[in-house]
Amino acid sequence: MTAAGAAVRTVLGDVAPRELGVCDAHDHLFLRSPQLPGQELDSVQAAAGELAAYRAAGGQGLVQWTPYGMGRRAGDLPALARASGARIVAATGLHQAVHYTPETLTALRAGGLAALFVRELTQGIGDSGVRAGLIKVAGGFHGLDAHARWTMTAAAEAHHATGAPVAVHLELGTGALDVLDLLCAELSVPPGKVILGHLNRFPDLTVHRQAAEAGAYLALDGPSRVHHATDWRMPDAVRALADAGYGDRLLLGGDTTTAAARSVDGGPGMPYLLRRVGPRLALAVGEELVDQMLTTNPAAAFAVEWPG
Numbered sequence: 406m407t408a409a410g411a412a413v414r415t416v417l418g419d420v421a422p423r424e425l426g427v428c429d430a431h432d433h434l435f436l437r438s439p440q441l442p443g444q445e446l447d448s449v450q451a452a453a454g455e456l457a458a459y460r461a462a463g464g465q466g467l468v469q470w471t472p473y474g475m476g477r478r479a480g481d482l483p484a485l486a487r488a489s490g491a492r493i494v495a496a497t498g499l500h501q502a503v504h505y506t507p508e509t510l511t512a513l514r515a516g517g518l519a520a521l522f523v524r525e526l527t528q529g530i531g532d533s534g535v536r537a538g539l540i541k542v543a544g545g546f547h548g549l550d551a552h553a554r555w556t557m558t559a560a561a562e563a564h565h566a567t568g569a570p571v572a573v574h575l576e577l578g579t580g581a582l583d584v585l586d587l588l589c590a591e592l593s594v595p596p597g598k599v600i601l602g603h604l605n606r607f608p609d610l611t612v613h614r615q616a617a618e619a620g621a622y623l624a625l626d627g628p629s630r631v632h633h634a635t636d637w638r639m640p641d642a643v644r645a646l647a648d649a650g651y652g653d654r655l656l657l658g659g660d661t662t663t664a665a666a667r668s669v670d671g672g673p674g675m676p677y678l679l680r681r682v683g684p685r686l687a688l689a690v691g692e693e694l695v696d697q698m699l700t701t702n703p704a705a706a707f708a709v710e711w712p713g
């Protein structure tokens with residue numbers, strides 16, 4: 406259930422949560438990182454094509470998890486949302502240190518990271534006027550380094566100021582319980598405002614169940630060339646969580662992170678989530694739960710009672 410005054414903050418303004426519709430809860434129209442040279446998602450034309458393909462496959466809502474300083478192109482998102490009719494949600498937040506120059510990180514330390522997140526959530530990203538609807542941060546491989554603790558502490562502070570959900574990249578799907586220990590136990594973020602991404606890349610079904618039991622949302626995403634070894638385990642993971650009674654904690658995403666993965670470039674891209682992943686999961690857990698994972702669950706996960 407979502408509270409009466411709650412809204413999802415899209416790039417075209419706040420909407421009633423159910424208006425997200427069929428939602429890809431973790432994806433990227435734009436993404437740039439020194440870690441992915443030559444694979445930048447930086448073309449407005451390609452993004453428009455990908456969105457059109459997603460819409461044609463039945464997609465309505467799309468949450469872009471690209472954080473600060475990674476080529477979000479926030480200023481281009483409203484026109485893409487208008488042209489496609491998609492409900493697009495943009496992110497603030499910060500990824501792992503390897504995605505930034507030391508100069509950028511030094512400047513962010515001086516300027517105050519939580520203040521930046523709050524500004525992007527409440528006033529807008531840069532001078533685009535586009536406000537973010539979630540805070541994206543990242544853990545490390547089976548643990549949290551000083552950078553992760555710094556960014557998660559800022560994310561928790563921004564959550565307490567705004568109510569925005571905190572979406573977490575788990576490195577190779579690991580560290581879920583460490584993230585919940587920090588964000589929820591230490592920093593008092595309600596577990597229901599935490600969305601754990603990539604858990605399917607580390608298919609320890611017991612850890613999945615512990616994270617769901619704690620009350621966090623689990624955003625399962627892919628397929629991915631890099632994580633091909635675990636992609637095929639996702640239906641079993643979803644079924645185990647559904648059998649344990651956690652169907653209302655599950656979100657689905659495409660997580661397109663490279664140009665080669667876009668459908669307009671011959672990859673699976675965003676439409677694949679609805680064309681193949683959804684029907685495959687329906688064989689494991691039934692259509693009704695898949696519908697819930699694509700509609701009701703994201704509506705609840707991204708709904709916020711935004712301050713005045």
Ligand SMILES: [Zn+2]
Pocket residue numbers: 431432433470660662
């Ligand atoms: Zn992602």
